[in-house]
Amino acid sequence: MNKKKARLRVNNLLDRCQDCPIKPTKVESVSHVEAVCNGCTVYQELLQLGKFLGTEKKKGVGKVPKALDLSVGEYFSLKKKxxxxxxxxxxxxxxxQRIYNWKYARREELNKAKCEDTGITDIVLMDVAAERVRQExxxxxxxxxxGDWLKILVEEVGEVAQAMQINQGWGKSSDAxxxxxxxxxxxxxxxSMAEQIKEGQST
Structure with missing residues (x-):
């Protein structure tokens, strides 16, 4: 695992911590966190990732990065503004990136959320953004x-065609x-292709 993937994994684990029913409501000290979370596999993995990233040398042994305190309702409220x-x-x-990771982890909840100012286009674009996070x-x-981008894109378009065939009662069981x-x-x-082109234009 490279450091980029390790940092993404840390973000995902912290988002899981948000839903923990026994998480400390107020962190008084590192020992306080250890007392509550020491038996948790998520906490243990965070410690291992911290060692891998050199967090302990830079920020103190066992220090837990700040968790993202954001609800779906609050997110939509901020977007409405x-x-x-x-x-x-x-x-x-x-x-x-933490916000994008949070959106990906809660994509189903976000899709189902009832928000008057969130139209179908916003939901679809949110799914596309979540898929970009998953791809990276x-x-x-x-x-x-x-040429290689075209091959990847055509392959994905082919899977759309497979799904259309399945909907018509055609195709194979292994098709999308x-x-x-x-x-x-x-x-x-x-x-992703457009991002690469935009990067080339800005250099």
């Missing part, structure tokens, strides 16, 4: 030639079957 992910991250004192967590930052999910994959790949 016109705030972007970067601005929400600044308010919460975390990185923008799995593959890292992808940069390819135009979730048309919406496959369309989100296509859109996310296209976004």
């Amino acid at each position: 016109g705030l972007k992910e970067k601005e929400i991250a600044e308010i919460k004192g975390v990185t923008k 967590m799995k593959w890292g930052k992808q940069r390819h030639s135009d 079957s979730d048309q919406y999910k496959e369309l989100i994959h296509v859109a996310a790949v296209a976004v």
Whole structure:
């Protein structure tokens, strides 16, 4: 595991801590955290990742990074005010990537949330953003030639076609079957391609 993936894993684990029913409501000391969390596998993994990232040398042994205190309702409320992910991250004192990781971890809850000002387009774009996070967590930052990008994109489009066939009662059992999910994959790949082009234009 490289350090980028380790940091992403730390963020995901901290988001899981938010749902813990026995988490300390107020951290008084490192020993207080250890007393409550020492038997937790998530806490133990955080400690191991801390050692790997050199956290203990830089910030003190056993220090737990700040958890993201953000509810789905609060997130929608901030979005209704016109705030972007970067601005929400600044308010919460975390990185923008933490906000994206939080959104990915709660994508189903976000999709089901009833918010009058959240239209269907916003929900779809949120799913595309979540898929981009999942892609980077799995593959890292992808940069390819135009030809290789086209192969990846066409493969994803082919899976959309497979899902369409399944919906018509055709195809094989091994074919992709979730048309919406496959369309989100296509859109996310296209976004990744566009990001690479935009980077090239800015250099």
